[in-house]
Amino acid sequence: MSNPLVHAFFVGRAAAEIVSEKLENALTDALSELGKFDAEAREQLRQFTEQVTERAEREMEVSTVGRSTTEIVPQSSQPADLQATIDDMRAEIALLRAELQRYRSNSL
Template sequence: MSNPVLHAFFLGRAFAEVLSEKVEESLTEALSELGKFDAEQRENLRQFIEEVQLRAEREATQGNATTTTTTTTADNGSSVDLQETIDDLRAEIARLKAELKNYRNTKA
């Protein structure tokens, strides 16, 4: 390669190819990590929801045993507290569903 222009052309072309490969590798790695992160977050959210549901079922089971006591003692307002708790839980579930829907829409 005695011609410096020709040498510069091939050098520039090799530089562009190597740079393109490195950018492609970096982008692929970044997207892979993003996919892993997304999958981990979805799994964490699934586990969280499962734990909440298990606790709610456990408390509901325990609550069924005490419901008769609670409703019979309505004089002191225990029944009202139970209904308020149920309403609060329903509101919280609705809020979580809205956040989950928003999260899924932003990831789509």
């Protein structure tokens, strides 16, 4: 290239294209990170609400287990499977033991 003006034009054009590409890549990366952050925040919020719900249900079960559960149930609505009833009672006993242990350890 013999003309310095033409050479300066092409150098300026190349510089503008490169700057444009770099800006485009930076913007794309920033939007990608923002999308990833949003997805992670939503997932953490979902997990948090799930944990809160589980804990609330567990606490509700614990508080209802402490109440008297001896109620008369008609024979027709009683479960037919005796083993399932025994398993449920064992689970309630284990839950009560765990709560009693937690109460004892907190009161010391």
